[in-house]
Amino acid sequence: MLLYGDKDKQNSIEMIAKRIEKCEKCPLYLTRTNTVPGSGNVESPIMFVGEGPGADEDAMGEPFVGRAGQLLEKMLQEKAKIERKDVFITNIVKCRPPQNRVPTEEEVKSCQSYLDAQIIVIQPKIIVTLGNTPLNYFTGENKITQSRGRFFDWYGEIKIFPTFHPSYLLRNQSQKNGSPRWFAYLDMTVIGLMYRKLKKGDKISEVAKTIEKRIKSIEQSGGV
Numbered sequence: 001m002l003l004y005g006d007k008d009k010q011n012s013i014e015m016i017a018k019r020i021e022k023c024e025k026c027p028l029y030l031t032r033t034n035t036v037p038g039s040g041n042v043e044s045p046i047m048f049v050g051e052g053p054g055a056d057e058d059a060m061g062e063p064f065v066g067r068a069g070q071l072l073e074k075m076l077q078e079k080a081k082i083e084r085k086d087v088f089i090t091n092i093v094k095c096r097p098p099q100n101r102v103p104t105e106e107e108v109k110s111c112q113s114y115l116d117a118q119i120i121v122i123q124p125k126i127i128v129t130l131g132n133t134p135l136n137y138f139t140g141e142n143k144i145t146q147s148r149g150r151f152f153d154w155y156g157e158i159k160i161f162p163t164f165h166p167s168y169l170l171r172n173q174s175q176k177n178g179s180p181r182w183f184a185y186l187d188m189t190v191i192g193l194m195y196r197k198l199k200k201g202d203k204i205s206e207v208a209k210t211i212e213k214r215i216k217s218i219e220q221s222g223g224v
Contacts, residue, residue, distance in 0.1 A: 009042040012121045016114055020094045026110035028095035034061035038090030038118060045198035046191065047124035048072075048089040049115070050165060051133040052103050058096035063089050068167040072130075075166070079185050080192030087195070088122055090115065092134050102133060119158070125204045126194055127158060131165030144168075145180075149187055149215050151208045159208055161194075163187035177222050190214055 017037035023029060036053040039062055056066030064072050073084045093103045093111045103111075119127070129135045132144050138160045139152045152160040164184045172180045190211050197207045 006043050009121055013038075013042050013118065016117050016121070020114050023094070023110075023114075026095075026107045028093065028097060028107055028110075031098055032095040033058045035094050036061055036063050036091065036096070037094055037114070038063055038088060040084065040088035041086055042088060042122050044087045044122070044195075045125040046087050046128060046195050047119065047122055047126070048087055048128045048130060049134045049138075050089070050091045050130040052091045052093040052100075053096040054100050054167075055096065063091055064166075067170055068165070071166040071169060075184065075188045076192075079188035080195065082192055082195055088118075088124070090118060092137055108133075108137060123156075124158060125198050125207075127154065127160050128191060129160060129162045131168065135162045148183060149190075149219075151212065157204060159204055161187075161191070163191075186215065186218055189218075 017035075020035045020037045023035065036057045050064065053063065054066050054068070056069070057063055063069070072089075076082055076084055076087070092115060093107050094114060097103050097107065127138065129138055132142060135141055135144055135147055138154055139147065139162070141147045141152075141162075144162055144164060147162045148164060150162070152162070154160050164180050164187075166184075169181050169184055175181045175185070193214065194207055194211055197210065198204070
């Protein structure tokens with residue numbers, strides 16, 4: 001697992017990963033090849049949370065390494081102007097659901113303590129949720145098209161910022177104004193702005209206000 005940042009945080013995240021590796025709390029352990037705890041910068045102010053590992057992730061033990069991960073990395077570089085290693089990336093569940101199906105409520109609950117522990121260690125200011133499953137987990141909302149680009153309050157003054165899962169974007173290639181890709185590019189552009197402002201030490205409340213204004217302005221102008 002690739003990690004960057006504070007040594008104590010790295011050690012704590014590695015300890016969580018070792019617990020995940022031995023986990024047999026739900027039936028997913030029976031069909032996994034590898035657990036996929038997460039990777040990235042443990043000091044990042046922004047954390048990305050997806051749904052669960054796919055076939056490539058299960059094979060390699062790393063999150064977002066397949067086609068969806070390649071698109072996520074490309075958007076981070078081209079739209080957010082940051083590198084994948086600058087943020088921490090994980091999933092709601094740490095083992096692959098068979099046939100990449102949506103995790104069950106039992107599976108999500110079984111993994112909850114691991115995700116909570118990762119959040120406590122990393123202490124992100126913003127959690128970017130990718131797709132409907134993490135959106136519902138953190139906010140109770142179910143429609144990404146209505147929730148993306150908005151901030152939701154969570155525990156410990158953490159803000160939740162939903163956007164589309166890159167696997168959904170692979171099935172929706174159009175980049176015209178108002179398309180899922182257009183909105184995803186907008187979201188990723190402002191995620192980069194969030195990252196730089198938070199790294200400078202700006203308060204999360206002020207960052208959220210700035211971002212909300214920027215999103216509204218760009219949506220009205222039609223340019224990303």
